[in-house]
Amino acid sequence: MNFDQINSEPDEPNLDTIQNKEKCKQSPKELIKKRNKRNALSDYNKLQQFNEQLIVERQIQNRGSMLSFFLKNIYVKRFLNRLLLRKKIKQQYQQEIFNLIDDKSAYYTTISNRIQQFPSLLNLDFFQNVTNLMEKKVYFVIKKYISIIPIIQPENYAKITFDVIGTTARLYFLYLIPVDLAWAQYAFLFQSLSFITIIMITILIAEFLFNLNVAYYQEGNMVTDRKQIAKNLISKSYGLEIFSTITLILDLIFPDIQTQKQDSTPQNLIFLLFLVHKVNIDRIVTVYETAINLSKKFSSYLTLVKLLMFFFYVVHVFACLWYWVGKYNKNNPENWLYRAEIMDDSWDQQYLVSFYYACVTMFTVGYGDLTPKTQIERVVTILFIILSSVQLPYSVNTVGNIIQQISAYGEERKNKLRTINSYMQRKTVPYTLQNQIRQYLDYYWQLQASEESEDEKQIIQQLPENLRDTLMIKANHSFFNKVSLFKDNFSIAFKQKLLKKINHLVLQPGQIIEIPDEKQDCPILFYIEEGTIEVFLNQKHKQCIRKVNKQQALGIDNFIVGTLTTEIFKSIGLSKLLILQRNDFINVISQFPEDFETFCKLKDDIIFNQDLQLFEYNCIACGMNSHKVVHCPFIHYAPQKDFIIKKFNYYQNQKRRDHLRSNNKTKRYFQLSELNFLKKQISIISNKITAPHLVQNKQQYKSLTQSKNLLINKSYQICSHQGLLIMERNLLQNKICEVMHKIHSEQIKNQTQKDYLQMLLKKQQLFRDGLVGMIQV
Numbered sequence: 001m002n003f004d005q006i007n008s009e010p011d012e013p014n015l016d017t018i019q020n021k022e023k024c025k026q027s028p029k030e031l032i033k034k035r036n037k038r039n040a041l042s043d044y045n046k047l048q049q050f051n052e053q054l055i056v057e058r059q060i061q062n063r064g065s066m067l068s069f070f071l072k073n074i075y076v077k078r079f080l081n082r083l084l085l086r087k088k089i090k091q092q093y094q095q096e097i098f099n100l101i102d103d104k105s106a107y108y109t110t111i112s113n114r115i116q117q118f119p120s121l122l123n124l125d126f127f128q129n130v131t132n133l134m135e136k137k138v139y140f141v142i143k144k145y146i147s148i149i150p151i152i153q154p155e156n157y158a159k160i161t162f163d164v165i166g167t168t169a170r171l172y173f174l175y176l177i178p179v180d181l182a183w184a185q186y187a188f189l190f191q192s193l194s195f196i197t198i199i200m201i202t203i204l205i206a207e208f209l210f211n212l213n214v215a216y217y218q219e220g221n222m223v224t225d226r227k228q229i230a231k232n233l234i235s236k237s238y239g240l241e242i243f244s245t246i247t248l249i250l251d252l253i254f255p256d257i258q259t260q261k262q263d264s265t266p267q268n269l270i271f272l273l274f275l276v277h278k279v280n281i282d283r284i285v286t287v288y289e290t291a292i293n294l295s296k297k298f299s300s301y302l303t304l305v306k307l308l309m310f311f312f313y314v315v316h317v318f319a320c321l322w323y324w325v326g327k328y329n330k331n332n333p334e335n336w337l338y339r340a341e342i343m344d345d346s347w348d349q350q351y352l353v354s355f356y357y358a359c360v361t362m363f364t365v366g367y368g369d370l371t372p373k374t375q376i377e378r379v380v381t382i383l384f385i386i387l388s389s390v391q392l393p394y395s396v397n398t399v400g401n402i403i404q405q406i407s408a409y410g411e412e413r414k415n416k417l418r419t420i421n422s423y424m425q426r427k428t429v430p431y432t433l434q435n436q437i438r439q440y441l442d443y444y445w446q447l448q449a450s451e452e453s454e455d456e457k458q459i460i461q462q463l464p465e466n467l468r469d470t471l472m473i474k475a476n477h478s479f480f481n482k483v484s485l486f487k488d489n490f491s492i493a494f495k496q497k498l499l500k501k502i503n504h505l506v507l508q509p510g511q512i513i514e515i516p517d518e519k520q521d522c523p524i525l526f527y528i529e530e531g532t533i534e535v536f537l538n539q540k541h542k543q544c545i546r547k548v549n550k551q552q553a554l555g556i557d558n559f560i561v562g563t564l565t566t567e568i569f570k571s572i573g574l575s576k577l578l579i580l581q582r583n584d585f586i587n588v589i590s591q592f593p594e595d596f597e598t599f600c601k602l603k604d605d606i607i608f609n610q611d612l613q614l615f616e617y618n619c620i621a622c623g624m625n626s627h628k629v630v631h632c633p634f635i636h637y638a639p640q641k642d643f644i645i646k647k648f649n650y651y652q653n654q655k656r657r658d659h660l661r662s663n664n665k666t667k668r669y670f671q672l673s674e675l676n677f678l679k680k681q682i683s684i685i686s687n688k689i690t691a692p693h694l695v696q697n698k699q700q701y702k703s704l705t706q707s708k709n710l711l712i713n714k715s716y717q718i719c720s721h722q723g724l725l726i727m728e729r730n731l732l733q734n735k736i737c738e739v740m741h742k743i744h745s746e747q748i749k750n751q752t753q754k755d756y757l758q759m760l761l762k763k764q765q766l767f768r769d770g771l772v773g774m775i776q777v
Contacts, residue, residue, distance in 0.1 A: 152214045166207040169200040170277045178320035183347045244274040300405040319354035334373040362388040469496045482551045494592045501584035507571035523582045526554040531575025536568040
């Protein structure tokens with residue numbers, strides 16, 4: 001723009017000047033409002049700028065502390081997880097945790113089942129849902145009814161019965177199946193003996209169903225879970241037992257199988273799988289043989305019988321197999337049936353010849369009359385010879401050991417008896433005494449053989465504590481069941497702990513129970529396991545007051561009260577005792593407050609109430625059980641306490657009566673007797689003095705004279721003392737007479753007054769009687 005133009009342009013008005021002019025035109029109130037508005041806007045802008053600056057600073061700080069931000073989030077998540085973990089704890093329940101809670105009012109369902117309850121309703125596969133629901137209901141119903149059937153213990157009598165019956169059925173099939181396979185044309189199992197076969201198969205089925213509810217032991221613990229029981233039963237012998245039983249059932253149901261067996265095909269040998277049942281038979285026999293606890297001698301006999309039966313069965317199976325081989329090769333004219341000329345004979349003749357060949361082959365006799373000719377006969381014979389070569393040495397060795405065990409006890413007994421017999425014969429002991437000694441030794445050795453050995457104690461110590469305590473309680477059950485103190489009074493836990501304090505004692509015939517010095521102050525309870533004990537009152541008293549037999553106790557009353565007995569116990573024969581000291585009993589029972597309270601009550605009843613019901617015997621004198629013969633009132637003085645107490649409490653007041661004694665002078669008996677004695681001594685000494693030939697010297701004469709003078713002085717003193725006593729007595733009698741005279745005079749006065757009154761009463765009565773008579777006239 002040119003300077004000229006600027007100058008040429010008109011002057012424009014200034015903004016400030018315009019505003020000042022407008023302000024001048026506005027009022028003061030409007031100016032104040034505008035100023036306030038302007039100040040507010042400026043403050044708002046400043047505050048907004050401050051907030052934006054603060055946000056920027058915080059963002060910068062957050063960018064610098066991103067790591068701490070993530071850490072804080074991790075801690076927060078952990079905290080939330082801990083809170084949610086306790087909130088969802090029920091979803092984590094397992095069956096074991098639920099069983100530990102043992103809440104009878106609740107039932108266990110998994111979280112998956114609870115979650116699937118609602119979605120299953122939305123599932124479009126309706127038929128699948130119905131099928132699953134029906135399966136669940138059927139399973140629930142079956143489980144409900146099966147749970148009603150209790151689990152049977154392996155020691156139950158029903159289990160023993162089924163074992164015996166099942167073993168009989170197995171032996172039946174073990175014997176007949178080889179015969180039925182060899183002589184299939186006779187059909188022994190399902191034609192000739194069909195009724196018995198059906199019964200035996202029914203027994204096997206019933207035994208299987210019964211065993212599904214029988215617990216079994218595994219690793220020393222009893223298994224009661226039904227699934228485990230069924231699994232163990234099915235898997236027994238790798239399932240071959242059940243498979244062989246099923247083949248018999250199918251053979252019974254389908255007759256076509258029986259006709260196929262008559263062809264003697266090798267497929268029929270599948271029925272020999274029933275031989276695996278022998279394992280079960282051996283197991284059952286072993287279990288019950290150990291449970292019966294046979295003696296060594298009888299156990300050896302039983303082992304020999306089992307071995308002979310096994311020999312017989314092996315020969316039986318091979319005989320049937322040998323005949324089956326001949327029948328299978330019947331088209332060959334060289335088979336052994338044609339050579340033995342028994343092809344058309346009866347089955348029992350054929351069985352006998354087959355059994356004969358099996359015996360001579362097994363025992364390596366080999367007469368040579370029957371020899372294998374065909375190829376199959378040679379193969380079967382080779383296999384049987386190989387098996388026999390293993391079985392025969394074992395069997396011979398076993399038989400030798402069994403016979404040695406049987407004769408071992410007899411030989412030991414004979415050696416001992418031979419020794420004592422030689423001694424008695426050398427000393428010329430009478431035969432009756434010899435026989436008595438032999439009988440006693442035989443009884444003693446039998447009892448000693450049944451005693452606990454160190455091996456038994458070591459085996460018992462190998463058991464766990466709970467089984468060991470249970471075993472000891474069952475072994476000593478007669479002690480707690482027969483002794484009246486323990487029969488119904490104390491807890492099982494106390495009895496278990498008390499068993500460790502019970503000791504054993506063996507007494508020889510005629511032996512007296514002697515208590516050691518350190519135990520004489522402690523009462524002891526004796527329990528007789530075997531034998532008989534005589535009881536005497538004391539050491540001096542030789543009369544037996546009673547006899548205590550087997551399964552009875554001695555000293556119960558003294559054991560409870562804590563007093564020592566004076567009775568003596570003597571064994572008649574060989575006796576076995578269980579002893580329990582009272583100190584050990586108190587130490588154990590003090591740990592059981594309830595049992596200790598029961599014991600104190602029994603003790604107080606005996607002491608204060610004379611409750612003697614725990615006594616196991618009666619008094620031999622009167623037959624009562626309230627006391628012993630030592631305190632029997634028929635034999636010993638026993639005061640009646642009730643009578644004495646009542647007599648003392650309820651006494652009768654007796655009135656005194658006056659009695660006038662006589663005035664006769666009497667001398668006291670003791671003084672007169674003493675005076676007479678002194679007079680006799682004086683006379684004896686005087687006679688000695690007057691006889692000079694009796695006095696040997698002067699000193700003796702002098703001593704006699706002095707003793708005489710002393711006796712005379714003493715007699716004078718007695719007489720003078722007696723005179724004084726007589727004078728005092730006379731004075732007392734005079735005073736008594738004076739008092740009695742006064743009393744008598746007063747009585748006379750009273751009597752005269754009474755007589756006068758009686759006289760007046762008589763006169764009055766006579767006067768009345770006279771008036772009455774006059775009136776009557």
